[in-house]
Amino acid sequence: MEDKILAVLLEHGRLPVPADSLGEGDDLYAAGMTSHASISVMLGLEDAFDVEFPDRMLTREVFSSIASIRAALDELATAA
Amino acid sequence: MAASARDVPQATGEQGAFRDKLVAEGLLVPSRVPGVTGQGPVFVDLRQRLDARISKLVADEGAIAMEFPPVEPRHDMESVDYLSSFPQLAGSVFAFLGDEAEALELGEQAHAHQDWSGHLQSAGLVMVPAACHPVYPALARQPVPADGITIDTGAAWVFRHEPSDDPCRLVAFHMRELVRAGSPESVGAWRDTWRDRALAFLQSLGLPAAFDEANDPFFGRTGKVLARSQRAQKLKFEVLVPVGGDNPTAVASFNAHSDHFASVFGLVSEAGPVHTACLGFGIERCVLALLFTHGTDVGGWPSDVLAELSL
Numbered sequence: 001m002e003d004k005i006l007a008v009l010l011e012h013g014r015l016p017v018p019a020d021s022l023g024e025g026d027d028l029y030a031a032g033m034t035s036h037a038s039i040s041v042m043l044g045l046e047d048a049f050d051v052e053f054p055d056r057m058l059t060r061e062v063f064s065s066i067a068s069i070r071a072a073l074d075e076l077a078t079a080a
Numbered sequence: 081m082a083a084s085a086r087d088v089p090q091a092t093g094e095q096g097a098f099r100d101k102l103v104a105e106g107l108l109v110p111s112r113v114p115g116v117t118g119q120g121p122v123f124v125d126l127r128q129r130l131d132a133r134i135s136k137l138v139a140d141e142g143a144i145a146m147e148f149p150p151v152e153p154r155h156d157m158e159s160v161d162y163l164s165s166f167p168q169l170a171g172s173v174f175a176f177l178g179d180e181a182e183a184l185e186l187g188e189q190a191h192a193h194q195d196w197s198g199h200l201q202s203a204g205l206v207m208v209p210a211a212c213h214p215v216y217p218a219l220a221r222q223p224v225p226a227d228g229i230t231i232d233t234g235a236a237w238v239f240r241h242e243p244s245d246d247p248c249r250l251v252a253f254h255m256r257e258l259v260r261a262g263s264p265e266s267v268g269a270w271r272d273t274w275r276d277r278a279l280a281f282l283q284s285l286g287l288p289a290a291f292d293e294a295n296d297p298f299f300g301r302t303g304k305v306l307a308r309s310q311r312a313q314k315l316k317f318e319v320l321v322p323v324g325g326d327n328p329t330a331v332a333s334f335n336a337h338s339d340h341f342a343s344v345f346g347l348v349s350e351a352g353p354v355h356t357a358c359l360g361f362g363i364e365r366c367v368l369a370l371l372f373t374h375g376t377d378v379g380g381w382p383s384d385v386l387a388e389l390s391l
Contacts, residue, residue: 034340035305035306036161036165036306039302039305039306042302053301055304058301058305059305059308059309059312060308060309060312060313063305
C-alpha cells in the first residue's frame with residue numbers, strides 16, 4: 001500500500017521534495033503540499049485504490065501525512 | 081449526489097418579497113437574466129455615498145489607489161487555481177475571430193436567438209471575480225517594501241456566475257477591497273484589526289452586524305476539503321447582516337491567503353517571506369442591508385445614520 005500512496009504523492013502532490021524522502025508521520029503541508037495539490041492527491045488515491053472517500057473523510061487532516069492517508073484507506077478496506 | 085454548477089442558491093425567507101418591493105419602488109431595475117440588475121437613482125446615490133464613507137474610514141491606512149478593468153488575463157486566473165476552486169462562478173470572454181462568411185452565419189444565428197457560441201474562441205480573458213485579483217501580479221512588478229504595502233482597489237465591478245432571485249446574489253456587482261502584502265505577522269495583525277474596525281463601522285450605520293468564521297463556496301467534493309481546510313485554519317471571516325433570508329448575508333469579508341498569491345506571482349521583500357490578506361466590502365449588499373434594516377424611505381432613516389452618509 002505504501003508504494004501506491006507514494007506513487008500518488010509523487011504524481012499529484014506537487015511536493016518540492018521527493019515523496020520517498022518523507023517519513024510516515026511527516027506533515028505533507030509543512031513539506032510544501034498546497035491545499036489544491038491535496039485535492040489532486042485525494043482524487044489520485046480514489047483512482048489508484050478504487051475507493052470513494054466518504055464525506056466525513058473530506059478534511060485537511062486525512063491528507064496531511066502518509067500515515068493518516070494509510071489509516072483512512074485501511075478503514076475503507078475494512079468497511080468494504 | 082454530485083455537485084452541479086447549475087445549483088445556485090435561490091431566495092429564501094423574505095428575500096423574494098424584498099426584491100419585488102425594491103423593483104416596484106424603482107430602486108432596482110431588473111433585466112431578462114436574474115442577478116443582472118440595474119440600479120435606480122436612489123440606489124446609485126446610496127451606493128456612492130457609502131463608497132465615499134468607506135474612503136473616509138480607510139483614509140488613515142495610507143493605501144495606494146490602483147484600479148483595474150473588470151477583465152483580467154486568463155493566465156492569471158489559471159495560475160491561482162480559481163478554476164479548480166470555483167469553476168461554477170468563473171466567467172470567460174470568448175470573441176469572434178473568423179472571416180466574413182462565418183460572420184454572416186454568426187449574425188443570422190444570433191438574430192434568431194440560436195446558439196452561436198460555436199463561432200467563438202477564447203479571447204484570453206476572464207471576468208475579474210474579486211477586486212483584489214489583478215492586484216497580486218501588479219504587486220509582483222517590484223519588491224514589497226520592508227514595512228509592507230496596502231492597495232485600495234476602489235469600488236470595482238466583479239463577476240460571479242450565480243444567477244439568483246436573491247437580490248443580494250448579483251452576477252455583477254461592486255467590490256471595494258484593501259489588499260495588504262507584508263511580513264506574515266504584520267499581515268495577520270492587519271486583517272484582525274480591520275475585521276474589528278469594519279464591524280464597528282457597519283454597526284455605526286445601525287446595522288445588526290456580527291462577524292463569524294466562514295469559508296468560500298468551493299465546488300464539489302474536492303471543494304469540501306478546501307472549505308473545511310479554510311475553516312480549520314481560520315483563514316476567512318465575514319461580517320453578516322440579516323437581509324431577509326433564512327441565514328444572514330455576508331456584506332464584508334476578511335481573508336488571509338498565507339503565501340498562496342505571493343508564491344504564485346513571486347512577491348518578494350528584502351524583509352523576508354511575504355504573505356497577503358484582503359478585506360472586501362460588497363457595496364450593493366451593504367446598501368441592501370441598509371434598505372432592509374431601515375426601510376426604503378431613506379428620508380425616514382435614523383438621523384445618525386443619515387449623518388454618517390452625509391444625507
